[in-house]
């Protein structure tokens with residue numbers, strides 16, 4: 045299967061869902077991204093700041109770049125001029141830095157709050173309580189150069205479909221609850237959930253963005 049036909053298949057699969065495709069191109073060469081681009085794909089996800097910044101400089105500038113990995117505060121400045129959406133925001137301090145760098149470029153940067161839904165040891169993601177606390181805080185309300193447009197979550201890496209479904213459902217439930225939350229810098233529209241292994245369940249549970257890497261570009265070679 046070619047990259048172009050894989051993209052085509054996903055577009056067909058997603059037609060009857062609410063989700064759109066974020067092509068996760070981390071570790072892949074520019075030629076692979078261009079093969080996807082030629083089919084009309086414009087949303088690409090990367091998880092390393094340096095790689096994302098380099099590719100954005102080398103590839104067509106109507107690409108929509110999504111930062112899907114963990115973002116360190118000292119690297120926000122490299123993405124601030126152009127990033128379309130930051131998926132993995134997991135602290136107020138990070139939001140404050142994004143806000144500061146966005147202001148320098150006279151932009152409003154869209155962000156998703158990463159919520160910890162898995163039953164796994166991981167450093168990243170906010171609990172439901174922490175999400176609510178963050179959104180209610182006075183410090184958050186002052187941030188005019190960011191907008192929280194939704195939530196992002198990753199399910200446990202397991203074969204237990206019931207568990208995966210429950211985890212996605214808990215994210216959707218929180219999302220619906222937060223939709224009633226009113227603030228000028230919050231507009232809950234997006235739920236980023238689902239990857240190659242679990243996108244079908246994620247779509248059934250209301251995902252609006254699936255982040256697909258290996259099913260499009262093939263297995264990744266880390267070296």
Ligand SMILES: *Cc1c(COP(=O)(O)O)cnc(C)c1O
Pocket residue numbers: 068070091112113238239240241255256257258259
């Ligand atoms: C790598 C990555 C993906 C894509 O993973 P695949 O299993 O290759 O589809 C999705 N989301 C995040 C946060 C990732 O780091």
